[in-house]
Amino acid sequence: MFDSIRKRLSKKTNANKSHPAQIGEDDGAFSGNPPVWSLSDIPPELLARLMSIRTDAELRKLVEEHPELLPVIQQMANQSQASQESSTDVSSPGDLLALLRELQVLKRLSDMPRRVELCQNAIRLVDRNNQPKLWSDLQNDLGNSLAQNPLGPRAENIDLAIDHYNQSLQVLTREAFPEHWAMTQNNLAAAYNNRIRGDRAENIDLAIDHFKQALQVLTCEAFPEQWAMTQNNLAVAYGKRIQGDRAENIDLAIDHFKQALQVYTHKAFPEDWAMTQNNLASAYSDRIRGERAENIDLAIDHYNQALQVYTREAFPEQWAMTQNNLASAYSDRIRGERAENIDLAIDHFKQALQVRTREAFPEQWAATLNNLAVAYSDRIRGERAENIDLAIDHCNQALQVRTLERFPADRRQTLRNLGNLHFTEQSWKNALDGYDGAIEAGNAVLAEAHTEVGRKAEVWETSGLYARSAYCLLKLEQIDKAVIRLEEGKTRMLTEALALADADLDMLSKKQKQAMSKARKAVRLLEAEMRLPSDVPARRSDVELGELLRGKRLDLNGLVDRLRSEHPDFMPTGLDLPGILGLIPEGGALVAPLVTSKGSAVIVIPHGADSVGKDHVVMLDSLYEDDLSLSGWMGAYFAFCNERTKAAMDQWLEVIEKSTSQLWTMLMAPVHNKLQELNLAEGAPVTLMSQGDLGLLPLHAAWRDVDGKRRAFIDDYSMSYAPSAYSLSISSERMQDASRQKASLLTVINPTEDLRYTPVEGMAVESLFDPDHRKTLSGNEATKKEVTERIPGWTYLHFSCHGLYNWQDVMNSGLVLANHEILTLSNIISGLNLDTARLVTLSACETGMTDVQQSPDEFIGLPTGFLQAGATGVVSTLWAVSDAATSLLIKHFYRKHLNEGLLPDQALRSAQLWLRDATRQELGETYKSITKMSQNEAYRELVMDGDAGDKPYANPYFWAAFTFTGK
Secondary structure (H helix, E strand, O other), X not given: OOOOOOOOOOXXXXXXXXXXXXXXXXXXXXXOOOOOOOOOOOOHHHHHHHHOOOOHHHHHHHHHHOHHHHHHHHHHHHHHHHHHHHOOOOOOHHHHHHHHHXXXXXXXXXXXXXXXXXXXXXXXXXXXXXXXXHHHHHHHXXXXXXXXXXXXXXXXXXXXXXXXXXXXXXXXXXXXXXXXXXXXHHHHHHHHHOOOOOOHHHXXXXXXXXXXXXXXXXXXXOOHHHHHHHHHHHHHHHHHOOOOOHHHXXXXXXXXXXXXXXXXXXXXXXXXXXHHHHHHHHHHHHOOOOOHHHHHHHHHHHHHHHHHHOOOOOOHHHHHHHHHHHHHHHHHOOOOOHHHHHHHHHHHHHHHHHHOOOOOOHHHHHHHHHHHHHHHHHOOOOOHHHXXXXXXXXXXXXXXXOOOOOOHHHHHHHHHHHHHHHHHOOOHHHHHHHHHHHHHHHHHHHHHOOOHHHHHHHHHHOOOHHHHHHHHHHHOOOHHHHHHHHHHOOOHHHHHHHHHHOOOHHHOOHHHHHHHHHHHHHHHHHHHHHHOOOOOOOOOOHHHHHHHHHHHHHHHHHHHHHHHHHOOOOOOOOOOHHHHHOOOOOOOEEEEEEEEOOEEEEEEEEOOOOOOOHHHEEEEOOOOHHHHOOHHHHHHHHHHHHHOOHHHHHHHHHHHHHHHHHHHHHHHHHHHHHHHHOOOOOOEEEEEOOOHHHHHOOHHHOEEEEOOEEEEHHHHEEEEEOOOHHHHHHHHHHOOOHXXXXXXXXXXXXXXXXXXXXHHHHHHHHOOOOHHHEEEEEHHHOOHHHHHHHOOOOOEEEEEOEEEOOOOOHHHOEEEOHHHOEEEHHHHHHHOOOOOOOEEEEEOOXXXXXXXXXXOOOOOOHHHHHHHHOOOEEEEEOOOOOXXXXXXXXXXXXXXXXXXXXXXXXXXXXXXXXHHHOOHHHHHHHHHHOOOOOOHHHHHHHHOOOOOOOOOOOOHHHHOOEEEEEO
């Protein structure tokens, strides 16, 4: 039925692939070309001669032969004088030279711990004020050595490296030492690129910024070798970038690698050429655009080219890294025999491990073991049980290095893989342990993220883990824990935003209230600025905003922690089981589907339940994720939107009918049967908390044949949707606010003046409100500025206009206003005050779509945006809707809600069933009943263009797109 439009979580992530020296994700070599040195670049034989000088004559002769040594000798003299003046117990210049001579010969990764010690000792011998250049050079070299140090806490080493680079830059200004400044900018960028702590998205963008600064000096004409090195490094950063379009970032990486290869030729720079070939291969392996099979084969070809230089004898570390990467490419290969490709991958991983031992390279050893485990889990040849046991063993070995304290992101990856292995084997307790460990590690990484993009990326990394963990708990008959675990994984970013927005400040002192309001405002303003397009005048750079946001988030989090220590009930985190059960609508039920690759379940809890047990669970062991993937659905929809032909329209209507029928069979029939067992009355309220891709599907429209007639789920029950129980609790609390009870209306009608039926809709809605408590913005007056300024204070907001969903950047989805300005999701979250809004109705296309590609459990879209801005409930649409049918449905909805007092979900159900079953004659009469309208054309279309008894809107396309979210 559906084929997924998003790449499902793979067991193997790009973090296993290395982009080595000059910078590398795995091997951590930060600069293939060390900075220009005053002392340590002296050739060994020349340094030895300098060290052996005993007389002035010998010194004069050496300077005559090598006048370039004069500044070096002057440094030595200055250092000696400074040491004598500052202390009576000092080392001699010879001590410093001895340190520098040893530093010069220590170049391998395994030498880095000794280099750190030598640099620290050398810095103690140099006075910054008397010898600023030498002091700065040593700070830079210490940064390089720390960044590559295989021993000690990796995260701490990199942060220390960043500190030493920044100290070096205090002396190395661009004006005084442009080349040295640029090289240190390169090294600082490389450290940010590999940083473990902090917000990943911001770290990578900081890296890109510093690489670009380096390139201002390191031009191809003036410094071709350094320019090529920095192009390579910049490419690696783009390959890892989280901000922006992923496909575009990878293609930018490929372009920068190719630029580097203009200088790094095989003949002139064989080692650097091999490094860049390896990196280019990794970029092709990750590439989104182009044919996937071709990209992977290109990657394999470039890895093999790199191995022409990277032999085990000459470059054992780089050889092992490239073997690891080549193995990963064979694991992903599409062409050729699958069994053979996987066995080739295993062979190359094993070769890498001949060099990558735990003793010599613990981080790289763990990464390759993780990858080898994935290959064994996919292996076709050999005994399945033995392959799985080997995979599990390799994961467990990798976890000995990938600890929570040192490598939380890597630990998350390996524990997810381990959980998947046990999950596949239906070893539920072991799978649960793996997933819960991955969730713990993921939370540790998320706590370091502070930008919206960075937090979204970390949330995506753990998407699916909560559902699988909950499924394991169901299998282990720990139903109460499963309910809570499923809730914990939903809308984590929205939950935090709602908690901050609706925090009960009444329990705080006046001073505490002011501090909390100030801290919240500071974060919101920076987040709002960061959501602005980069070309907006006066908008600061992402790097600057990220730094500011980090500080303000730390301030806010610290304040919240202090307030919680004083007021334990302040801003509770999440809901406990009684809190979730208390949200179930009276006379109704809560329905929570849970779909995984090894089976599914639905939790169905009736109102009044004070606990949950096996009788509240419907196991669907034969329903898998792939059964509910979306490509058939979305393919037909995109064809309908792009082609606008009758054939495409017919195909889309057919797909909707067929898919909603399949949804009944696979999912909603078992739910319906359970509700029948619970004796819910017809029309009883059902709150459904969707999961992942299900958020794009009209579950309420799932249907079956009963006595020769189609009967949908909403024929039996009314349905509302909730992103999470916590968001529902916030909506329930908001409904207690008296300011939301008085009916007042702001309508935005046809801002683009090209929708024929919106005036009908607008007048129908207006007629139900007191003229003194309504305001209409229509046509050209419905500008973005006017709408934004008018919104506060109304209880009902009705938008009858065009809507659009932006698949590339969901935050730019929105409502089309006058002059074709977009009121974007970003604008809604950042700029709207809906503190009095009881209901927002988005009578427009695609207003209910959510980001199932990057944040499947966050439900990021216009409904949650309006909830975050303060609304209690939102009516929205799952696809592009019919203008004429919508105007009729909306009129009926408001009449049922306002005149007859039905709750929004019940009123929407009534309107949908009425529109579905209405004849042409009935629909035409409805138009005629709308006063002050001369819709003769609409009347003729509905009554005269077919049999009066036909039901023109029976297909779910016309009525099922509308959903209600909230309370």
